[in-house]
Amino acid sequence: MTGSSKIYLAGPEVFLPDAIAIGARKKELCRKYGFTGLFPFDNEVGPEADRVDRLIFRANVELIEQSDLGICNLTPFRGVSADVGTVFELGLLTGLGKPTFGYSNVADDLLNRTLRTGDVVRDGDVWRDRDRMSVEDFGNADNLMIDACLASQGHPIVRVAAGAGEQFHDLRGFETCLQQARNEIDIRPRRRA
Amino acid sequence: MTGSSKIYLAGPEVFLPDAIAIGARKKELCRKYGFTGLFPFDNEVGPEADRVDRLIFRANVELIEQSDLGICNLTPFRGVSADVGTVFELGLLTGLGKPTFGYSNVADDLLNRTLRTGDVVRDGDVWRDRDRMSVEDFGNADNLMIDACLASQGHPIVRVAAGAGEQFHDLRGFETCLQQARNEIDIRPRRRA
Numbered sequence: 001m002t003g004s005s006k007i008y009l010a011g012p013e014v015f016l017p018d019a020i021a022i023g024a025r026k027k028e029l030c031r032k033y034g035f036t037g038l039f040p041f042d043n044e045v046g047p048e049a050d051r052v053d054r055l056i057f058r059a060n061v062e063l064i065e066q067s068d069l070g071i072c073n074l075t076p077f078r079g080v081s082a083d084v085g086t087v088f089e090l091g092l093l094t095g096l097g098k099p100t101f102g103y104s105n106v107a108d109d110l111l112n113r114t115l116r117t118g119d120v121v122r123d124g125d126v127w128r129d130r131d132r133m134s135v136e137d138f139g140n141a142d143n144l145m146i147d148a149c150l151a152s153q154g155h156p157i158v159r160v161a162a163g164a165g166e167q168f169h170d171l172r173g174f175e176t177c178l179q180q181a182r183n184e185i186d187i188r189p190r191r192r193a
Numbered sequence: 194m195t196g197s198s199k200i201y202l203a204g205p206e207v208f209l210p211d212a213i214a215i216g217a218r219k220k221e222l223c224r225k226y227g228f229t230g231l232f233p234f235d236n237e238v239g240p241e242a243d244r245v246d247r248l249i250f251r252a253n254v255e256l257i258e259q260s261d262l263g264i265c266n267l268t269p270f271r272g273v274s275a276d277v278g279t280v281f282e283l284g285l286l287t288g289l290g291k292p293t294f295g296y297s298n299v300a301d302d303l304l305n306r307t308l309r310t311g312d313v314v315r316d317g318d319v320w321r322d323r324d325r326m327s328v329e330d331f332g333n334a335d336n337l338m339i340d341a342c343l344a345s346q347g348h349p350i351v352r353v354a355a356g357a358g359e360q361f362h363d364l365r366g367f368e369t370c371l372q373q374a375r376n377e378i379d380i381r382p383r384r385r386a
Contacts, residue, residue, distance in 0.1 A: 012326060015326035015327045015328075016324075016326055016327075017316075017321075017325055017327075052331070053329070053333060053337035053340065054337075054344060054345060056337060056341075057337055057341030057345065058341075058345070060338065077326075078272060078273055078274070078307070078310075078326075079271060079272030079273070079274070080271055080272070081272070081274075081277040082277055083336070084275055084277060084280045084335060084336045084338075084339060085336040085337070085338040087277045087280045087281050087284070088280050088281070088284040088336070088338040089284060089338065090281060090284060091280070091281040091282060091283060091284020091285040091286075091287070091288065092284040092285070092287055092288040093284075093288065094284070094285055094288060095284065095285040095286065095287060095288015095290075096288040097288075114271070117271075123210075128210075129271060131209075131361060132209060132210055133205060133208035133209055133270075133271075133361070134208045134209075134210075135208075136246070138245070138246040140246060142277060143276070143277045143278040144246040144247075144249060144250055145250055145253065145277075145278040145282065146277060146278075146281060147246065148246055148247045148249075148250030149250065151247060152247060152250065152251070167324070168324060
């Protein structure tokens with residue numbers, strides 16, 4: 001492969017007021033490990049455009065198609081699970097055959113977080129929420145499709161206990177993913193991309 | 194194409210006590226429209242197996258690989274957004290080039306649902322949550338990656354206002370997706386699958 005591998009940087013930090021600054025920090029860390037980071041905001045769309053949402057979608061899909069691999073910030077977002085936009089991108093990257101890495105800035109299990117909502121009761125062998133939906137009890141950080149997608153590639157989701165107020169700014173888990181990617185990209189053949 | 198097209202049936206109903214019965218109803222509706230439904234529980238894994246979660250992941254990915262298209266139940270699940278397992282599968286199906294259809298049994302916008310959590314404040318031109326993350330205001334049912342993924346294929350997410358207690362059992366939106374799929378599969382060439 002000529003040039004540095006390109007990493008799509010998926011995560012809900014695009015919703016923060018300082019999204020551009022965080023993207024710049026992530027891209028700087030990518031350079032430290034010999035990668036080029038592609039941040040969703042790199043493709044900015046003017047607010048005057050028609051159907052801005054579909055243009056952002058198209059721009060993000062194009063960045064993903066250009067990338068060689070992805071790193072996903074799977075920190076719980078407005079609830080017990082990860083941001084669905086990021087999870088969609090994890091699935092898309094996987095379907096396109098691109099290696100993906102992931103981290104969460106909350107160390108606790110999905111089950112424990114869901115229990116803390118107070119809306120869960122024991123029903124025989126399982127925990128159920130107020131809609132009687134069972135809660136997964138595999139010790140995973142999130143839904144098994146997310147955890148197993150990463151674990152089956154040989155690098156389980158990285159969990160970090162970020163400090164209060166630092167859940168969307170702490171980059172230790174992100175840097176661990178970069179180290180994983182550096183180790184793997186150097187030794188395994190490039191997959192369909 | 195010989196035989197009936199296979200549809201992967203993605204959705205959080207696998208967590209319900211009557212998951213098997215709902216899967217059977219969905220598969221019966223698939224037959225009505227000339228399709229074969231593949232329900233995640235078709236590949237059951239014994240509880241004695243080691244790392245059951247990873248076996249379920251592998252079994253679901255194999256069903257998705259066998260399918261020709263997907264229908265995703267994107268009804269909000271434990272919060273304002275869809276089930277992340279289903280959203281992962283929407284991304285995976287899309288990355289594999291399989292047409293996907295989707296419905297939600299909640300008709301309201303993501304923004305309105307998020308406003309009702311009470312944790313949102315106005316900040317200049319945007320709404321922000323308690324983490325200062327902006328809330329998308331595109332009139333979409335969920336994160337733009339989900340809505341635009343479906344809209345860009347020519348069939349926006351189907352929204353149905355299900356009755357109280359019926360959000361995970363109402364199949365009207367599912368049947369509309371089957372009608373969309375029937376219309377499209379008959380007229381467009383098969384994509385990479």
